[in-house]
Amino acid sequence: MYYKEIYTEGEYYYFDKNKLTLKFISKYYRFSKPSDINGIVSYDKDINILLSDTKEQTDFNIGFSYKRDIKNSGFNLKINPEKEVIIVSSDERGIVNGYKTFIKQIKKTEDGIYIPYIEINHEPSLKLSGVIEGFYGKPWTLENRLDCIKFIGENYMNTYMYAPKNDIYHRDKWRDLYPENKILEFKEILKECGKYHVDFYYMISPGKDFKFNMKDDYINLKSKLKQLIDIGVSKFGVLLDDIDYFKGSGYKHAELVNDVYYFLKYNLEQFNLVMCPTEYDIDYDTPYLKSLGENLLPDIKILWTGNETLSHRITKDSFNRISSILNHEIIIWDNVPVNDFKGDKELLFIAPYENRSPHLCENNLEGIVLNPMDIWEASKFTLASFSQYAFNADSFRGKDDFKKAISSIVSKHYVDDFYVFSQYFRNSRVSNSLPFNLIHMLNKNDIDGIDNELNKLFNATKNIKNSKERKLLKSIMPWIVQIEKEKILWESFKEGNLDIVKEEVKLLEKSKYKTSANIVVKILKKILNIKEK
DSSP states (O other): OOOOOEEEEEEEEEEESSSSSEEEEEEESTTTOOSTHHHTTSSHHHHHHHHOOOOOOOOOEEEEEEOOOOTTOOOOEEEEETTEEEEEESSSSHHHHHHHHHHHHOOOOOOOEEEEEEEEEEEEEEEEEEEOOOOOOOOOOOHHHHHHHHHHHHHHHHHEEEOOTOOOOTTTTTSSOOOOHHHEEEEEHHHHHHHHTTTEEEOOOOTTTOOHHHHHHHHHHHHHHHHHHHHOOOOOEEOOOOOOOTHHHHHEEEEEEEEHHHHHHHHOOOEEEEEEEOOOOOOSSSSHHHHHHSSSSOEEEEEOOOOSSOSBBBBHHHHHHHHHHHHHHHEEEEESSOOSTTTTTTTTOOOOSSBBBGGGGGGEEEEEEEOOOOOOHHHHHHHHHHHEEEEEEHGGOGGGGGHHHHHTSOGGHHHHHHHHHHTTSSSSSSSSOOHHHHHEEETTTTTTHHHHHHHHHHHHHHHHHSOOOOOHHHHHHHHHHHHHHHHHHHHHHTTOOOHHHHHHHHHHHHHHHOOOHHHHHHHHHHHHHHHOO
């Protein structure tokens, strides 16, 4: 992560031991102890934090202090020569962020521990950042969701929105209460969110068949939300995307969401409410958006995907237009790396977060949530890259920092292999599916150059297949098999078996799984003059 300000003396305090003991001193909560703030004692097993009245000899003092004007769960961290660690923030999440940053400064060796004299001041660029599980297709498992929440918290993000289109109780059977087994899952999710300081939003999508002239549907909706309130949910969303228009829908949608707002206000001391309009993917004015913006209560945030459903880019100008049109705080529902759109299910996207202006954070942007693939493990790559943007958009370098994102997910021994692998699984909705060097080679019919690049891919894939990243491997194995088929085809071409190659190209094009680059098929079709049917 890149921090806004870092000051270092270039000096270290050395401890001839492999575990540290810290004395806890709080100016944040009165009579507090480290366990009062979730997560403080769980980030490093080699750190033991004792209360301030301990008689035991300790290595450092660690103190938490409150400062109300620090934004976005930011923090000030200072490690000084007086053997003090001081972390200052305006909320608990900021204290945890500062503590995680302190842990990252510690250098462990076989002989002992080094702690630098350093000062870091940082405020994340985004107030709200994380994941919206909002794709079509098979919803994640509970195990996926719990791991996602842990991933969000460990990567300095803070939000998980539950909105799987194919959860029948979220969309098709929104009127029906959840069965007990699903309520137990939500309780487990809430517990995990508390552990990692992640905000949980329950989203409901009643728009397909909501009857605005029937009192019973308003009652059904509130009963459903009350079921979630009763287990501790306090943040909600009403989704009115991907439904039919009707005359006056902008006003009616505002009226419905406002009604939910007043219901939540009656039942909760503190709450948040967001909504997704039917027109969620444009940046120009319409009668629907005019009516919605004018009639929606000011505290309700609005979700927006950019100027397309799957936005190739999201610019400052585009965001400023929709912000001025709606006159509400905006949360960008960014449809990356999701692959549920027509023709995308055969693809896997392992790509950096890119083509999003760093200046989005300067105005009325509440935050950004990414819509991942149903393949959770593979979605981590883009999310890890995005976490760098959310933390410090000004210094974010997308493609240039992608190896750093990869290294946070896989063993250091396989970072280079996954980087090579990722070049053939670029997000074709955001950028060209081929890197420039392959485009140039394809244009020039540079067989030797392409052969050299493909051998790098084939070797990297072989190494990945032999790695110990078991969950990730299982999720991407169909595409690994596809690359192995492409390797066999390429070898047949080099051996001159052209008749066999022509038939195999046609079969490979019908495969259920493809690389977004599809370079072997592209080059062979061009060289062998295989026409589209």
